[in-house]
Amino acid sequence: MKGKMQSWFMQDRYRLTKGGEYSITRSYIDLRGHHNILHIAECIWSAVAQPKQRFVLWLVVQDRLLTKERLLKMNISVEEANCCLCDAQKLETAKHFDRN
Structure with missing residues (x-):
């Protein structure tokens, strides 16, 4: 510097x-220097968001959310790999959650 x-x-x-x-x-x-502003940070740290919601959003942004896809990659067995939130019968991934 x-x-x-x-x-x-x-x-x-x-x-x-x-x-x-x-x-x-x-x-x-x-x-x-100029740094890009992460607009999702406004959602994460808003006064309206509950601490649990902030933590989950932070995990999503860091690509650390334990989806069934990530669990399988870590060789952790799961009973059902399909998304339990929809009827699409697709693997539970972070991108899949984003589309729902």
């Missing part, structure tokens, strides 16, 4: 406010 700040000083890239004053916030944001 130090090298990047030194190059900033040499290139006059300090971020100034409209009044011409130095803004540490603007400089920090510029140093940090």
Whole structure:
């Protein structure tokens, strides 16, 4: 990070406010760079969501939800591999839940 700040000083890239004053916030944001905002985070951390719902959504986003597909990949036996929430007789996967 130090090298990047030194190059900033040499290139006059300090971020100034409209009044011409130095803004540490603007400089920090510029140093940090642009990051994509994960819009699902708004759902996960909303005040309306219950803690259990937040945890399940977080597992889905991290691709860690224990679906029957994942259990089978971990060599854990399951009685019925088909989705129990619908009549499609398809393997229970995270993508399958997304479509229902």
